[in-house]
Amino acid sequence: MLTLDRLDKVYKTGTFGTSDLHAVRQVSLDVRRGEVVSLIGESGSGKSTIGKMVLHLLDSSGGTITFDGRDVTSLGFRERREYYRRVQGVFQDPFSSFNPIFKVDRTFETLRRSYFPRVSSSDWRGRLEEALGAVSLQPGDILGKFPHQLSGGQLQRLLIARALLLDIDLLVADEIISMLDASTRIDVLNLLVELKSRGLGILFVTHDLSLGNYVSDRVVILYKGRVVERGVTSAVFDDPLHPYTRDLLASVPHLDRTWEDVEAEEAERSANLAGRCLYHEALAAQGRAFGEEAEAADGVPDGVGLVEHTPGHFVGCFRLAADDDCPAA
Numbered sequence: 001m002l003t004l005d006r007l008d009k010v011y012k013t014g015t016f017g018t019s020d021l022h023a024v025r026q027v028s029l030d031v032r033r034g035e036v037v038s039l040i041g042e043s044g045s046g047k048s049t050i051g052k053m054v055l056h057l058l059d060s061s062g063g064t065i066t067f068d069g070r071d072v073t074s075l076g077f078r079e080r081r082e083y084y085r086r087v088q089g090v091f092q093d094p095f096s097s098f099n100p101i102f103k104v105d106r107t108f109e110t111l112r113r114s115y116f117p118r119v120s121s122s123d124w125r126g127r128l129e130e131a132l133g134a135v136s137l138q139p140g141d142i143l144g145k146f147p148h149q150l151s152g153g154q155l156q157r158l159l160i161a162r163a164l165l166l167d168i169d170l171l172v173a174d175e176i177i178s179m180l181d182a183s184t185r186i187d188v189l190n191l192l193v194e195l196k197s198r199g200l201g202i203l204f205v206t207h208d209l210s211l212g213n214y215v216s217d218r219v220v221i222l223y224k225g226r227v228v229e230r231g232v233t234s235a236v237f238d239d240p241l242h243p244y245t246r247d248l249l250a251s252v253p254h255l256d257r258t259w260e261d262v263e264a265e266e267a268e269r270s271a272n273l274a275g276r277c278l279y280h281e282a283l284a285a286q287g288r289a290f291g292e293e294a295e296a297a298d299g300v301p302d303g304v305g306l307v308e309h310t311p312g313h314f315v316g317c318f319r320l321a322a323d324d325d326c327p328a329a
């Protein structure tokens, strides 16, 4: 459904916009119907920039974004409206998605007029109440209020309700759990899982590995704007290949294991991999040169500097972690 192919983003920075900040480099990934793909990486790795490009809130600097086979990097006004009918985002900072001078009722009325002009007010009210119920919000507590009178968690759930009303195909969920308390968090995660079972595709942006592990079918690990590893969630979490992914996973507290056990296990893996780079080994085994692209079995190009190590599990050059040289390059 959604395919990013060698997507790039360069921000102009500095007082006169004379410096370049290469925030996203050659990122390729896809999201299919009814699956959650998590984009995981530390702060500044380019996750939100990718989400914003998919939502057409930022222009890309190179590469393509296709949705159901159509390039969506340069949509006209009408096409953009149709795109938003099918693709919506929920953000870490939900305040910016609401007009501060409109009460919530008016925001939803605008949605009805724009997208469902033939639905009567009473039918719409029923649909709205159903959508609010699905995100555990009481219409009476919400509808007569301005955005500033609601909490961040309530606004995030309103955005999910909006997505439910539009019956979208793809949701970009950018750190949406961060503002929620523990009990609401699990409700929203379970709601996402339910939406997924109804066929919604979700690009789930997070820096939290446990959340990525909990909700996603596939994960994409980003480091300094590049994909260093991607694959089926269980493959990446059970057998992380890239040093950066291993560092990320090793830093997550495990309730079932002591820190010493985790450290010993990681030391053993590192010793096994000393002086090696799985990317270059796999590349050599496939008889390909550095940076040579191939169409992977899942139909998404590897992207520059990524190779299919085992079926469905891709890894980048080890030089992309730390600042060391790749031992095998």
Ligand SMILES: Nc1ncnc2c1ncn2[C@@H]1O[C@H](COP(=O)(O)OP(=O)(O)OP(=O)(O)O)[C@@H](O)[C@H]1O
Binding pocket: 011, 012, 013, 021, 023, 041, 042, 043, 044, 045, 046, 047, 048, 049, 050, 207
């Ligand atoms: N509008 C902008 N102008 C210039 N640089 C930007 C802009 N937005 C983001 N950046 C830079 O681009 C890089 C990627 O930022 P981005 O917000 O995409 O990262 P992120 O992984 O989502 O981080 P976080 O988890 O902290 O939100 C960072 O170095 C950031 O400082």
